[in-house]
Amino acid sequence: MNRNMDEVLQHYMAQHGLKSTRQRSLIIDTFFSVGGHLSVEELWNKVREQDIKVSVATVYRTMKLLGECGLAHARNFGDGQTRYEAAAGRHHHDHLICTHCGTIVEFEDDRIEQMQDGVARKHGFTVTSHKMELYGLCRNCQRGGKAKSEA
Amino acid sequence: MNRNMDEVLQHYMAQHGLKSTRQRSLIIDTFFSVGGHLSVEELWNKVREQDIKVSVATVYRTMKLLGECGLAHARNFGDGQTRYEAAAGRHHHDHLICTHCGTIVEFEDDRIEQMQDGVARKHGFTVTSHKMELYGLCRNCQRGGKAKSEA
DNA sequence: CTAAGTGCAAATAGTTTGCATAGCG
């Protein structure tokens, strides 16, 4: 976790009367250092490598908090679990998801974003956020590569 | 349900050894005649207006079937439930969702789709499907209109 | 001190499944 995130978080916590606890710090540190698109359970497992006594409930509560203060975004890639990704200090981006091996690639494209705004305006909407996910086969899986689960 | 959907369904059912039952027909008819983006529970309620004895399990099973044969698409708009929308004979489209009143507007934009393909190609992906959702305020809610739930 | 945070287990919500029975083909 870099300074910037730390500051944003301290500020937010102060402003909302939130305490900085051992568990919270551990969860947040782990979340930002692992990176990627973590499900709560995955994150919980990582956290428990450091402190076996942290409960899932706390991880859920902490991630909800991170979401509310804008440091993490909750995502739903259709596998039935909510995944979180770091948000602070990052550009908005979208996702390419391989339906075979589960690889997730991030991308950003300004022209598409501009067009989205155009479409929204046409319908009288003011867009505050969006998500775009492209599902298909990654380079490797098109060539008959093995899926993660069969590796 | 129009002829076309009926045919697609009959064909699919025949091909997969599926039976046409009273419950299935009722559920499918209801689904296509109500339209929109129905959650399983909403659909179940509509169905029960006709036949109070149909179980949720059957609605879940039937909608999964419709999804598999391509007549319906499952969507996740972040409210924790899976919603289905009619798919057969319709152009692909995306969604504008009002975060205040819950209104969902459909739109399609070929240029955006083309750009998506371009981006995917750049990353070595072959896209088979995608979803794009724009969240924000609709015209009415920007003017301080009332949300559905407070109406 | 004392309000806020935590762990645990129980509670929810949405969805799936096992099994005995009903019904299409």
Next chain:
DNA sequence: CGCTATGCAAACTATTTGCACTTAG
């Protein structure tokens, strides 16, 4: 008839919550 579909209730999965206890400020 034989196999698939249905209803019901129990099982499951992901997530939330009530409560007694701990802890940061």
